[in-house]
Amino acid sequence: MGTHVIKMPDIGEGIAEVELSQWHVKVGDLVVEDQVLADVMTDKAMVDIPSPVHGKVIALGGQPGEVMAVGSVLISIEVEGAGNLKESAAPAPVKEAPVAPNVETAVESKPAAAAAPRPAAVCQGPMVAREADERPLASxxxxxxxxxxxxxxxxxxxxxxxxxxxxxxxxxxxxxxxxxxxAPAAAAYAQRHDEEQIQVIGMRRKIAQRMQDATQRAAHFSYVEEIDVTAIEELRAHLNEKHGASRGKLTLLPFLVRALVVALRDFPQMNARYDDEAQVITRLGAVHVGVATQSDVGLMVPVVRHAEARSLWDSAAEISRLANAARNGKASRDELSGSTITLTSLGALGGIVSTPVLNLPEVAIVGVNKIVERPMVVKGQVVIRKMMNLSSSFDHRVVDGMDAALFIQAIRGLLEQPATLFVE
Known part of the structure; x- marks a missing residue:
């Protein structure tokens, strides 16, 4: 028998060290070639490290959360053959699940190689006794x-x-x-005194760092505007009835993307990135819209590139494709970076008002709250209308409050008179 030592690979881009995020094997496990051994995280990506050999794990080179240098020992595997010590860097990552340089970012757990599928989640007991007001973590x-x-x-x-x-x-x-x-009454209402400490590592650490960085560096301010979306919802329903079978169903998101594109023509300062170290604002003609997408472990922000050149159905198809890729951990690094403005929504759970955090170095993020029916006064008559708030945040170092209000009101006008979305 011999020992095959796998060293931390050079993932490229001048990266000298990476964080060991998660082990998928333990000492004593039998592994096969191409089986995922560990996840490591760079500043931009979560990377799967596969095994180049068949064998038995005899030593792990680090603990989750540990920052390891490229070339350091990652794992030792006992293999059949000569007794000499063999060393190698891990083979090229089988897949990358990039971390968008956006603030609201997370990557869903990724499936392992087909040769060694990870077990499905197993309920560890019939139920969990939580306090009645305890809100479990879930997307x-x-x-x-x-x-x-x-x-x-x-x-x-x-x-x-x-x-x-x-x-x-x-x-x-x-x-x-x-x-x-x-739950049995005794379990549901029993006192609890247990505590659990959760190590902040991997993706959660990266999210925490980016959130902290954004709130410390940018001068956030938020602006909320109420929008009557009755007309655009009627248009959406009409288009879905007429073209849904052949072109696909439209959600509200592609209309919002279109509204952003049109409004940005008059407010180019919103479609910008601010390099606060170089003190340079870069305004971009291309509109690359980051669309915050929920996964089981948090938010990822895939990017709809060149939204200014897309039709409603083209935007809808791209949003759907990117969302599925992000949820499945298959979005590429390019698909999760490079946005110029972000659209974030919690859908039916969107609440009345939110205060989204900027995705640095962007200077604007538009937050969508849920649609509710409310009595409104229209031309002196009380009528039921579909209403929705936009809760948006801006970097006050770059965007003045008046400009932010005018920008959101421009979006409001476009959505309340949806024909204007398509008038050139």
Missing amino acids: PAVRKHALDLGIQLRLVRGTGPAGRVLHDDLEAYLAQGQSNAS
Whole structure:
């Protein structure tokens, strides 16, 4: 038997060290060639490190959260053959799940190589006893899924980072036959004194760093405007009825992207990046819209490039493609970087008002709140209208308050009179 030592590979771009984010094997495990051994994180990407050999893990070179130099020992694997010590860098990463240079960023857990699939989430017990007011960690998509299934999230054990409830956890819960069960009174109302410490590493550390950096460096201010979206919702329903089968269904997002494109013609200072070290503002003609996308572990922001050159259906198709790639951990680095302005929405969970954090070095982010029906006075008559707030944030170092208000009001005008979106 011999020992094959795998060293931390040179991932490129002059990177001298990376953070060991997660092990997918432990000492004593048998591994096969191309099986994912670990995830490591650079400033820009989460990278899978595969095994170049078959063998048995005999030593791990670091702990999750540890920053390791390129060329340091990552893992030692016992292999069949001569007893001499073999060394190599890990083979080229089988896949990258990039970290967008946006503030609201996260990467969903990625599937391992087909040769060694990772086990599905398994419910570790019939239910979890949480306090009645305790809100378990879960994405909006998971919460909606749970609501549709009639599952109380507080009873579901989460297997994601920091105990986050994933879609697989809902399926495991249902498989346990607990979807319609209620917690025993003793368990549901029992006092709890347990504590859990969660190490902030990997993606969560990167998100924390970027959020802190953005709030410390930019002079945030927010502006909220109410919009009557009755007309554009009627237009959307009409287009879906007429063309949905052949061109695909339209959500509100491609209309919002179009509104951004048109409004930015008169407010180019919003479609910009600010290099605060060089004290240079770069205004861009191309509109690359970052669309915040929810995954099971947080937000990723794929970029709809050259939105100014896309039709409604082209934008809709690209948004859908990028969102699926981001949720599946298959979006490329280029697809998750380079945005010039960001659109963020929590969909049906969007609330009334939010205060989104800027995606540095961008200077504007437009936040979409949920649509609600409310009585409104129109031409002296009380009527029911579909209303929605835009909660947007700007960098006050670059954008004046008056300009921000005028910009959002321009978007409001376009959405309330949707024909103007297409008048050149």
